[in-house]
Every structure is written in C-alpha cells, then in structure tokens.
Amino acid sequence: MARIFVIANQKGGVGKTTTTVNLSAALARHGQRTLLVDLDPQGNATMGSGIDKRALTRSVYHVLIGLSDVEEASVTSPTGGYDVLPANRDLAGAEVELVEFEERETRLKDALAQVESRYDIILIDCPPSLSLLTLNGFCAAHGVIIPMQCEYFALEGLSDLVNTIKRVYANFNTNLQVIGLLRVMFDPRIMLAQQVSAQLEQHFGAKVFRTVIPRNVRLAEAPSHGKPGVVYDPGSRGAKAYMAFGAELIERIDTLFTR
Numbered sequence: 001m002a003r004i005f006v007i008a009n010q011k012g013g014v015g016k017t018t019t020t021v022n023l024s025a026a027l028a029r030h031g032q033r034t035l036l037v038d039l040d041p042q043g044n045a046t047m048g049s050g051i052d053k054r055a056l057t058r059s060v061y062h063v064l065i066g067l068s069d070v071e072e073a074s075v076t077s078p079t080g081g082y083d084v085l086p087a088n089r090d091l092a093g094a095e096v097e098l099v100e101f102e103e104r105e106t107r108l109k110d111a112l113a114q115v116e117s118r119y120d121i122i123l124i125d126c127p128p129s130l131s132l133l134t135l136n137g138f139c140a141a142h143g144v145i146i147p148m149q150c151e152y153f154a155l156e157g158l159s160d161l162v163n164t165i166k167r168v169y170a171n172f173n174t175n176l177q178v179i180g181l182l183r184v185m186f187d188p189r190i191m192l193a194q195q196v197s198a199q200l201e202q203h204f205g206a207k208v209f210r211t212v213i214p215r216n217v218r219l220a221e222a223p224s225h226g227k228p229g230v231v232y233d234p235g236s237r238g239a240k241a242y243m244a245f246g247a248e249l250i251e252r253i254d255t256l257f258t259r
C-alpha cells in the first residue's frame with residue numbers, strides 16, 4: 001500500500017515544488033514506484049517534470065470533481081521516471097466547484113484509494129496557504145514533509161503550520177503526522193542560517209532530517225529544461241543532496257510504518 005506524503009509550508013517560494021519534483025525523481029531512482037500529485041494551479045511541478053500543462057486534456061482538476069479517475073489523468077514524466085497527476089489553471093476553479101460536494105475535503109483521498117496498490121510512495125505538492133486544495137492534500141496523507149529555509153521568521157511560521165496540522169488531525173485525519181523538517185536552500189556561510197538550523201535541531205530533535213539541501217543554482221535551472229535537478233545534473237551538490245534525502249526518507253518510512 002502506498003505511503004502518501006504532503007509537502008507543505010504555508011509560505012510561497014520556500015522550495016516545496018523543488019522538493020516534490022526532486023524527491024520524486026530521487027525515489028524513482030531508488031527503485032520506488034512513485035506518483036507526484038500536483039495540487040497547485042500554477043502547475044510548476046507538472047512543468048518541472050517535463051509535462052506541458054497547457055496540453056493536458058485531463059488533470060487533477062477532473063479527478064477532484066469526479067470527471068476522471070486517477071489512472072486516466074496520470075502521465076509518466078518523460079524525464080523523471082515517476083508518474084504525475086498533473087495540474088494547470090483549471091484547478092483554480094475547483095476550489096469553488098468543490099463546495100457543492102459533500103465530504104469535499106476527502107475528494108483526493110478517495111480518488112487516490114484507486115491507485116494505492118500501484119505505488120510505493122505518493123507525494124503531493126501543495127499551493128501556499130491553507131485552501132480547500134491544501135486541506136484535500138492533508139486529508140489524503142499519512143504524513144507531512146515540511147521544507148523550510150533557515151531564516152528569521154521560519155520558526156514563527158512553523159508554529160502556525162504545526163497548529164494547522166493539529167487541527168486537521170483532530171477534525172479530519174488521525175493518520176496525519178509530521179514526518180520531518182527538511183532544511184532547504186541552505187547557505188552555511190550565513191551565520192543566521194546556522195543559528196536557525198541549530199535551533200530547529202534543539203526544538204524538533206529527530207524530526208529534523210539529517211540531510212540538508214544546499215542552495216544550488218543547478219536546482220533552479222533544471223525546471224526550464226523540463227527536468228528534475230537530479231536528472232538535469234546528477235553530479236551537482238543539489239542533486240546529490242536530494243538523492244541522499246530520498247534514501248533517508250525510505251529509511252524513515254521503514255521505522256515509522258510497517259510496509
């Protein structure tokens with residue numbers, strides 16, 4: 001049965017999509033059958049996986065409103081070796097249309113149940129902010145992976161997110177747990193980054209992943225080539241870090257869940 005993780009942080013530009021795409025590619029390279037669910041109407045994870053969001057006839061939008069099943073709407077990333085349930089601007093309308101449905105927050109969860117035997121791991125890329133789309137991601141997941149930059153307001157933002165996760169746990173999904181905090185875009189030359197990183201380890205202990213993702217320009221260049229960074233330049237520091245993170249996540253899953 002697939003383990004389902006949502007990559008979440010209510011801030012934009014913190015590396016959610018970069019993490020989802022590169023972790024998917026890393027997991028595929030580690031032999032895991034992986035599905036990436038793009039839950040952001042911007043479709044950045046879709047494009048970064050080498051899939052043209054403008055050419056889609058079916059997408060996660062159709063799945064959420066019941067016009068398609070997951071298998072029909074999924075595409076294999078030609079560059080990443082994982083499957084993608086893609087998104088584009090159509091998804092922006094789903095927020096309004098979903099309000100018509102009963103149990104509107106579990107639409108994604110119910111849909112993914114159709115494919116859970118076909119994958120080892122399903123990763124969900126969320127939009128910033130706690131919308132109904134993000135809530136669908138939280139309700140579908142067994143755990144949350146939180147990418148964060150080690151900067152001044154990071155810890156404050158983190159407590160908001162942890163409170164949100166607690167509310168979702170209490171009201172909708174008692175499977176939900178924080179799998180871990182991932183330090184991203186890390187620059188060790190910045191003193192503040194080192195301080196925040198040390199604070200994170202102090203407060204959250206083993207919840208902080210060992211692997212640290214460095215700031216690396218190759219990761220930022222890769223999406224314009226329609227490739228995950230781990231495929232675009234496997235020798236780069238960013239790619240190696242995401243490969244190591246994939247291995248660490250597999251290890252952590254084995255300790256947290258019985259498969």
Ligand code: ADP
Binds near residue numbers: 015019214216220
């Ligand atoms: P989010 O999905 O949280 O909005 P993104 O993954 O889109 O964030 O990242 C925001 C920007 O930062 C993008 O331009 C991306 O290419 C860049 N970026 C993300 N991670 C890194 C990294 N480790 N090194 C360099 N640039 C990065």
Ligand code: MG
Binds near residue numbers: 016017018040044126
């Ligand atoms: Mg994003």
